Amino acid sequence: MKLIKDILYKVTITAIHGATNKNVVSIDFDSRKVQQGSLFVAQKGLVFDGHKFIGQAIESGAIAIVCQQLPTTLVEGVTYVEVEDSDSALAVIASNFYENPSAKLKLIGITGTNGKTTIATLLYKLFQKAGFKAGLLSTVKILIDQKEHQATHTTPNSLLINNYLNEMVNAGVEYCFMEVSSHGIHQKRTKGLHFEGGVFTNLTHDHLDYHKTFKEYRDVKKSFFDSLPKSAFALVNSDDKNGLLMLQNTNAEKYTYALKTMADFKAKILENQFTGLLLNIDGDEVWTRLIGSFNAYNLLAVYGVAKLLKLHKTEVLTYLSELESVTGRFQYFISKEGITAVVDYAHTPDALKNVLETINDIRTGNEQVITVVGCGGDRDKAKRPIMGRLASQLSTQVIFTSDNPRTENPQIIINEIETGVEPQNYKKTISILDREQAIKTATKLAKSGDIILIAGKGHETYQEINGVRSHFDDFEKISQILNAIES
Numbered sequence: 001m002k003l004i005k006d007i008l009y010k011v012t013i014t015a016i017h018g019a020t021n022k023n024v025v026s027i028d029f030d031s032r033k034v035q036q037g038s039l040f041v042a043q044k045g046l047v048f049d050g051h052k053f054i055g056q057a058i059e060s061g062a063i064a065i066v067c068q069q070l071p072t073t074l075v076e077g078v079t080y081v082e083v084e085d086s087d088s089a090l091a092v093i094a095s096n097f098y099e100n101p102s103a104k105l106k107l108i109g110i111t112g113t114n115g116k117t118t119i120a121t122l123l124y125k126l127f128q129k130a131g132f133k134a135g136l137l138s139t140v141k142i143l144i145d146q147k148e149h150q151a152t153h154t155t156p157n158s159l160l161i162n163n164y165l166n167e168m169v170n171a172g173v174e175y176c177f178m179e180v181s182s183h184g185i186h187q188k189r190t191k192g193l194h195f196e197g198g199v200f201t202n203l204t205h206d207h208l209d210y211h212k213t214f215k216e217y218r219d220v221k222k223s224f225f226d227s228l229p230k231s232a233f234a235l236v237n238s239d240d241k242n243g244l245l246m247l248q249n250t251n252a253e254k255y256t257y258a259l260k261t262m263a264d265f266k267a268k269i270l271e272n273q274f275t276g277l278l279l280n281i282d283g284d285e286v287w288t289r290l291i292g293s294f295n296a297y298n299l300l301a302v303y304g305v306a307k308l309l310k311l312h313k314t315e316v317l318t319y320l321s322e323l324e325s326v327t328g329r330f331q332y333f334i335s336k337e338g339i340t341a342v343v344d345y346a347h348t349p350d351a352l353k354n355v356l357e358t359i360n361d362i363r364t365g366n367e368q369v370i371t372v373v374g375c376g377g378d379r380d381k382a383k384r385p386i387m388g389r390l391a392s393q394l395s396t397q398v399i400f401t402s403d404n405p406r407t408e409n410p411q412i413i414i415n416e417i418e419t420g421v422e423p424q425n426y427k428k429t430i431s432i433l434d435r436e437q438a439i440k441t442a443t444k445l446a447k448s449g450d451i452i453l454i455a456g457k458g459h460e461t462y463q464e465i466n467g468v469r470s471h472f473d474d475f476e477k478i479s480q481i482l483n484a485i486e487s
C-alpha cells in the first residue's frame with residue numbers, strides 16, 4: 001500500500017484533480033485486471049487506447065487514474081493525474097511502488113539483435129557459480145536465484161520488471177542480468193531503472209515491421225546507452241559497425257570488446273569444433289563448450305562484464321570453461337546412426353547465416369546440411385526472402401515450413417520466403433506446411449554423418465496458430481523421431 005503522492009515522485013505531471021494523500025493497493029494498466037483501491041494507468045497502445053477503459057477501471061474499483069488526456073467528465077472521489085507520457089509514467093510509478101528495487105541490486109542490461117539471451121543466461125550461471133545470488137530476466141525464463149517464473153516477453157512490462165526486481169531484492173539477489181529489447185526501450189518498459197551496466201551485442205535486420213526503418217531501430221537501441229548514468233559502464237562489440245555509435249552520447253564509462261579490432265577486451269578463436277571453442281582471451285587460453293564463432297563474441301561479452309563487476313580473471317576463465325549452451329541455442333545431439341540434429345533459435349537473417357556458417361565451418365567432410373526453417377507470422381515480413389535465400393545458399397537441402405504463423409496464412413509466409421531463393425537453388429528446396437512432417441522428412445532424407453538444422457523456434461514449447469498455442473518443441477520432436485528410427 002502506498003500514498004498516491006509518493007508513487008508520483010519524479011513523474012512528469014501536467015495536471016492533478018483530487019486528493020493525493022490516499023493509499024493505493026496496486027497499479028494496473030489493464031482495465032480487466034483492476035481491483036478495488038488500484039491506480040489505473042491509461043496507455044495508448046497499437047490496438048486499443050487505454051483511455052477508453054477509464055470508466056470500466058473506475059467501475060472495477062480504481063481510485064486513481066493516470067492518463068495523457070483527462071476524460072470530459074470526472075467522477076467524484078477519484079484522483080486524476082494528467083501526464084505527458086503514460087508509458088514513462090507507468091515505469092516511474094512501478095519503480096516507486098516497489099521502492100526502487102533496481103537501485104538495491106546491480107542491474108545489467110543486454111541489448112542488440114542477437115545474443116541477448118545467451119549473454120544474460122551465461123552471466124546468470126557464471127555469477128551463481130561464483131557464489132553470488134543472481135537473477136535473470138530473459139526470453140526463455142525468469143530466474144530469481146533458483147526460483148523460476150515463466151517468461152512472456154523478452155523484456156517484461158515495467159510493472160512486472162519492478163515486481164520481479166523487488167522479489168529478487170527480497171530473496172537477497174545481488175546481480176540481475178536482463179535482456180533489453182528494442183520494443184522494451186521504445187515502449188519505455190525500462191525507463192527509470194537504475195542500471196549498473198549496459199551491453200551491446202550487434203545490430204542486424206529485425207523488427208522492421210515495428211520500427212519501420214533501420215535507423216529508427218538503431219536509434220532506439222542507442223537511446224538505451226544515452227540514458228545510462230555516469231556510474232554505469234557501457235560495453236559494446238566494436239567489431240559491429242554500430243558498436244561505437246552506441247557510445248557516442250552516453251555518460252557511462254565506455255568499454256569495447258572485439259575479435260577483429262582493437263578493444264578493451266579481446267579474444268581470438270584458436271579452434272572451432274563441434275565439441276567447443278578454444279579461445280585466447282586477453283592472453284590466456286580457455287576451452288569452452290559453446291559452439292560457433294558468434295559464441296566467441298557472447299563469451300567475450302560475459303568475460304568483459306564479469307571483469308567490470310570486479311571478478312578475478314582466473315576465476316572467470318574457469319567458470320567460462322564450465323558453462324554449457326543455453327536451451328534452444330545450438331542445442332544438439334548425435335543419433336545412433338550418426339545423424340547430428342541441431343536446434344537453434346535463429347529467427348533473423350544474421351542468426352541463420354551465422355548458424356549455417358558455423359555448421360559449414362565445423363563439418364568435416366561432404367556431409368549434407370538439411371535445414372528446416374520458417375518465419376513467424378505478424379512479424380517483420382522483409383526478413384522472409386532473405387532467410388529463404390540464405391537457407392538455400394548455405395544448406396544442401398532445405399525444407400521450408402511453418403514457425404508461429406499467428407494470424408497469418410502459413411502457406412503465404414512460405415511463399416514469401418521462397419521468393420528469395422535463387423534459381424540455381426530451386427531444386428534444393430521443398431515446402432511442407434506441417435512442422436512435424438517437415439522434421440520427419442528431414443530425418444528421412446538424412447544419412448549417417450549428415451547434419452539437420454531445425455531453426456527459428458529454439459526453446460519454444462508451443463506453436464501459435466490463430467491465437468491458440470499448442471504444445472510443440474523442436475528438440476523433443478527431433479529426439480523422438482530419431483529415437484524411433486534407431487529402434
Ligand SMILES: CC(=O)N[C@H]1[C@@H](OP(=O)(O)OP(=O)(O)OC[C@H]2O[C@@H](n3ccc(=O)[nH]c3=O)[C@H](O)[C@@H]2O)O[C@H](CO)[C@@H](O)[C@@H]1O[C@H](C)C(=O)N[C@@H](C)C(=O)N[C@H](CCC(=O)O)C(=O)O
Pocket residue numbers: 029030031032042043044045046047048049050053152153154155156157181182183184
Ligand atoms: C507490439 C507490442 O509490443 N505490443 C505490446 C503492447 O500491446 P499494444 O500496444 O497492442 O496494446 P493494446 O492491446 O493496444 O492495449 C493498449 C492499452 O490498453 C489496455 N487495455 C486493453 C484492452 C482492455 O480491455 N483494457 C485495457 O485496459 C492495455 O492493457 C494497454 O495498456 O503492449 C502490451 C502491454 O504491455 C504488450 O503485451 C504487447 O506485447 C505484445 C503481446 C507482443 O507480442 N510484443 C512483442 C512484439 C514484443 O514486445 N517483443 C519483444 C522482443 C522482440 C525481440 O527482440 O525479439 C519483447 O520484449 O518481448
Ligand SMILES: Nc1ncnc2c1ncn2[C@@H]1O[C@H](COP(=O)(O)OP(=O)(O)OP(=O)(O)O)[C@@H](O)[C@H]1O
Pocket residue numbers: 112113114115116117118119139154179181201202294295297298328329330344345346347350351352354355458
Ligand atoms: N552474438 C551473436 N551474434 C549473432 N548471432 C547470434 C549471437 N548469439 C546468438 N546468435 C544467434 O541468434 C539466435 C538467438 O540468440 P539469443 O537468443 O541469444 O538472442 P536474443 O538477442 O536473445 O534474441 P531475441 O531478440 O529473440 O530475444 C541464436 O540461436 C543464434 O542462432
Ligand SMILES: N[C@H](CCC[C@H](N)C(=O)O)C(=O)O
Pocket residue numbers: 154347375376377379403404456457460
Ligand atoms: N522475440 C521474437 C521471437 C521470434 C521467434 C519466432 N519463432 C517467431 O515466432 O517469430 C519475436 O517475438 O518477434
Ligand SMILES: [Mg+2]
Pocket residue numbers: 116117118138139140154179
Ligand atoms: Mg532473447
